[in-house]
Amino acid sequence: MLQSVTEQVRDDRVAALVELAVFPDPEQVEQALAFYEQNEEAELLAYIEQGEMLGVVGFKPSGDKEITITHIAVDPGSxxxxxGRGMLLDLMVRERPERVIAETDEEAVDFYRSVGFSVIGLGESPSGLERFRCVYEADEEE
Known part of the structure; x- marks a missing residue:
């Protein structure tokens, strides 16, 4: 079950899951946590099963009936x-977007492909990592 944890972004367990979604640099982790504190439209949801927080997915509206995934991570043991797929599907049911967008690296691009996102290469980032834009267009029946 997805539950908002935007107000608890500094909780150790929430912050540890967000850290899994960003480059493991304390400055990047701080920027990610501050993003949810400073952006009223952004929301961070945790996937909780039997009282255990197994993952997080963060997003923000990015257009009419469009959301952008800002962070997604699942506890390594899970x-x-x-x-991850369940969080995205639950998020889509909850928010009912027509389009979902994510930008990711080579490590996670196959995950997005497996969920049905189309993938476009963006080239290398300044850090030298290949980046990808992933877009999911919801069918009207979905």
Whole structure:
């Protein structure tokens, strides 16, 4: 079940999951946490099962009936079990966007492909990592 944790972004467990979604640099982690504190439209949701926080997904509106995934992470011990996919699907049911956008690196691009996102290469970032824009267009029946 997805539950808002935007107000608890500094909680150790929430912050640890957000840290998994960014480059492991204390400055990047701080920027990610501050993003949710400073942007009223942004929301951070945690996937909680049997009282255990297994993952987080953050997003913000980015257009009419469009949202952008800002962060997504699953606890390493729970990866590969469908929690990431489940969080995205639950988010889409909750928000009902027509389009979902994410930007990611080579490590996570196959995850987005497996969920049905189309992928466009963006080239290398200043840090030298290949970046990708992932877009999901919802069908009217979805």
């Amino acid at each position: 990866r590969g079990l469908g929690y």
